[in-house]
Amino acid sequence: MTNAGLPEAVLFDLDGTLFRTETLLETVHRRVFETLREEGLYTSEEPPVERLLGSLGMLLEHIWQRVMPDGSPEAHERANELLLRYEIEELEKGIGELYPGVPETLRKLRERGIRLFVASNGLEQYVKEVPRLRGIADLFEGFYSAGEYATQTKAELVRILLEKHGVRSAWMVGDRSSDVEAGKQNGLFVVGCDYAGFRREGELDGADALIGSFADLEQLIAQRA
Template sequence: MKRPEAIIFDMDGTLFKTETLLIPVYHQVFDQLRLEGLYSGETPPEEIILSCLGMLLDQIWKKVLPNHDEVVHLRADELLLQLEHEGLQEYATELYPRVAETLMKLREHGVRLFVASNGLELYVKDVAETHKIISLFEGVYSAGEHKTKSKVELVRLLLDNHGVNNAWMVGDRSSDVEAGQKNGQTVIGCAYAGFGAGIELDGADVLITSFDELIQLYDEAF
């Protein structure tokens, strides 16, 4: 593989062990929706929300709450953002093993590091700040901030804004694979999170089973 000038990372399921925050917050969201009379019945299975990681929020609620209207979806959005912000201080959330150390080593090698996430701006930056990795990134891009309609569009904007020609796109979902491929970049698929179906990473140039494998890949690239 060609050695990259920059590496672009997805957040959920790539850098951040999302379920350490999302699962307790997910149940809080539905508890509040029930209190407000916007939802009744049991909370949808956790597997549904986990399978939606990597999607835009409006797509997520259409899948989690397919029989509810936009009013409920928008309120769920508000609650999710508020409770995730609070939960990052309340819960013992985690990055994947050796994420911080690996990012620091890549920076020492002169690699420009970025985040590109389909999440909301406050959430994505909150995670990076809480886990003290935000200073390692030259840019933290989110669909929420830039109002992009796909990860392809978000990555194209990032590449253009920062004059990046040769990058690795690192992520765990099909949207990351598509974003790398359609922007002409190498795709590293993260097979350690286990979200979604096995076909999620079809088309990735390389699969890794632990985050720190990126160092060996970088060292072996030319």
Template sequence: MRIGQQGRPDAVIFDMDGTLFETDKLLIPVHGRVFGTLREEGLYMEEAPPAERLLGCLGMLLDDIWREIMPGSTEAARSRADELLLQYELEGLAAGEGALYPHVGETLRKLKESGAKLFVASNGLEHYVKGVAEHKGIALLFDGIYSAGEYETASKVDLVARLLQDHQLGSQHSVWMVGDRSSDVEAGRGNGLATIGCAYARYGRASELADADVRISDFRELLQLRL
């Protein structure tokens, strides 16, 4: 982990769900629609899992999520769930559903103005991750939006490594990884980055952020950090 000039970062990599985007405001209604359609199509006839279980799996790869919350499901059901989730999420975003966490937009702009390059690295589907950024008016602030869905990476460690390589962010740069789940902390530590855990998110266990270098309870705290 390299210390940047006066402790400020050269680049900051953000997770999306639970970090920038308050996902439950979109995902809870989408969850009901997905399982309703799966039942109508005869692909998954078990009782739908609680939406909280789906929210608790955010940060995992999608196939792992479906295997976790739809045990015994077929590959066809999981594939269709992927399609429906993306379709209903994009429809919800277009209708104005979902919201950024408080102060995200203004804080990202101030970080950008300070000279930091900004990125997203998410385990979600490409069109969903980019759709959130576009519909919520923050897409142009990022130098790159990376998703496991686009790059087909096996872990967030690999996804962040790809991002760093593409943008020539080496050991001579100060780069922060910001996220709310253990996968974000692992991605940062696995690539030698400073890690910042978002304790305001409600989707994971507090213990997931135990190994983060810093934990924040308000997004604006990023502007005061010196790592």
């Protein structure tokens, strides 16, 4: 694949890239642990929501190992079910926001003839419902999730996406080390999103470029066109 000029496609992570996940998860996190306590599956003190936000980008099984390491396998499994149910319920109520400039910038990229995809380690329904419920689903050619494709790494998920759609040159845009690794392992130009507030230090090391707001992406592409 080539990094020169205008990319044929741009692949986006979802949480912390397109979607301000903390605007949804603060409510969802509280509801998940209230239900787990009511059902007797988790009796320890509620973990801070920052621990969940800091785990985004991981596979769900690894998220719960980090968020509640003292939780049983049954508690982790139930938390998966509750997380998805409450996320969809709150999204349908209008809770949860895209980052500023996301719809406008995506439309500008489409006008340039660039193919757009989502690649996320999240659950299939969540990865498809966030764009649909926030009015940007029609801008994307496909939605790829670890939940749907049962992939163990973001790099594997991106490889499947590229092969299925015959993409020859692409950019990977995301806010996590898994996005940087996925891009690099597949020979992509990697843009790190330096605006999500719940990253770990050094998360974007190795990215080819950093953007301080989502709208900066269009300018970055224009400079390289």
